[in-house]
Amino acid sequence: MAEKILAGMKMVEMKKAFEFLDKNGDGRLSSEEVLAFMESLGLNPTETEIADLIHNVDANEDGKIDFDEFTEMMKGMEKEDEDAELQKAFEVFDTNHDSSLSPDEVKALLKRLGIPPTDSQVKEVMKMVDTNKDGKISLEEFKAIMKS
Structure with a gap:
């Protein structure tokens, strides 16, 4: 409502x-x-x-x-505007500036959000978000999950 x-x-x-x-x-x-x-x-x-x-x-x-x-x-x-904001957020979490989020960067992201993840939780996030199964999260994959 x-x-x-x-x-x-x-x-x-x-x-x-x-x-x-x-x-x-x-x-x-x-x-x-x-x-x-x-x-x-x-x-x-x-x-x-x-x-x-x-x-x-x-x-x-x-x-x-x-x-x-x-x-x-x-x-x-x-x-x-939303896409631009998501891109800025992605760039903050992409600490090595390779245009993708590695499992280590996902772990750091979750920690910054106040969620201290286990390795199995990071693997689960990667499995859920990494739709092309290349072991990294692209900007488009990041946007898709953030908009869902």
């Missing part, structure tokens, strides 16, 4: 943001409104970049972003 409440609150926040950006109140964001918003963030996109952004989310192909398209765009941005 809490998840439904949080999802509803997030939708209300997105609706408020959309209405704020929709300066003329027509229920659709024009390229000018998107440009004004991006410039207010200190960005200086080209007309082509704005057109590409709109084209990528403009499901009904009317050249503008309606609320449904806006919410899909925001969900995509949240996913990108």
